[in-house]
Amino acid sequence: MRYQRLSTGGQHRLIAVDDETAYDLTAVKPRLDGFGELAAAADIADLEIDEMASELTDEAPTVSLDSLTDGTLPLVPQEVWAAGVTYEISEEAREAESGMPEMYLHAYEAERPEIFFKATPSRTVGPGEAVGIRADSAWDVPEPELGIVLYDGSIVGYTIGNDMSSREIEGENPLYLPQAKMYERCCSIGPCVASAAEVGDPHELTMAMEITRDDEVLYEGETSIGNMARTCDELVEYWRDHDVVPELGVLLTGTSLVPDDGFTLQPDDEVRITIDEIGELTNPVVEV
Known part of the structure; x- marks a missing residue:
């Protein structure tokens, strides 16, 4: 999968793109608002990043791919x-x-x-x-x-x-x-x-x-x-x-x-x- 952040109303949302479908993971787990948070959750659960995201996509609403061009950093590296x-x-x-x-x-x-x-x-x-x-x-x-x-x-x-x-x-x-x-x-x-x-x-x-x-x-x-x-x-x-x-x-x-x-x-x-x-x-x- 590919992961991007979407900024809306001053809030960030983590989006997972799989087969050209974009899923709003933050809508399912509000604390997952960045790639770092997803990586941490996957590490705790002893899962691969994509495995962790796949557990959420069934419940996650989709967003338009066109909305992912707002200039937001996909992650904030330390x-x-x-x-x-x-x-x-x-x-x-x-x-x-x-x-x-x-x-x-x-x-x-x-x-x-x-x-x-x-x-x-x-x-x-x-x-x-x-x-x-x-x-x-x-x-x-x-x-x-x-x-x-x-x-x-x-x-x-x-x-x-x-x-x-x-x-x-x-x-x-x-x-x-x-x-x-x-x-x-x-x-x-x-x-x-x-x-x-x-x-x-x-x-x-x-x-x-x-x-x-x-x-x-x-x-x-x-x-x-x-x-x-x-x-x-x-x-x-x-x-x-x-x-x-x-x-x-x-x-x-x-x-x-x-x-x-x-x-x-x-x-x-x-x-x-x-x-x-x-x-x-x-x-x-x-x-x-």
Whole structure:
């Protein structure tokens, strides 16, 4: 199943979509008003996420699929982390932008992956909401990524993430990575959480990105998650090792869709990211 949140009258409702039918789970269990609450209930009952939801769909009223486009985050992760240089083309792009290119090759080839803190809930936006580019940066790009959703350290689903990035700031000095990566509206996730059972093998997924300006397509590309040099399980293992992970978190897994070096985002651009089995995440761009 796929899970989304619907905001109505200041209240959130958890919606489960199965075979293009959307069920309002909150109408059956009012305390289940988010994906985290569903994951917790499934964990207590020792059930898979979809099994827990299936126990409620017989009683749950249905809602229109058209109502699920209100821009609400599908989940509110306590923390968003991200992995870097997990694809060869991403490593090559980082080498091209940096005055210290050898460090990115080392990160790509090393046993230990690059994993960094990306966003808090207040810095994360949902589908249809604006992502940000820094006013003190002249080279800014989106980074479309598969997001792994974890509950209590275990993979329970997947989503789409946009790891907004200032290539100018990171390229000036890799030690500036937190400023290049973490700022207001630096991350978007959505449009839903697809359960692990719904997705199956995430490395068989196809990811695409399109960037438009004034209805003109400036960039479009497509790749396979299977091109990633590391597995999702490997990245999760390194993220959890020797750390206290949040109860509900998202780990972004890197990208191989990188616009040409001469391209930078501008306000009012639109970024559209699609991953099969999950859906489409679309965000306009504003300066922050």
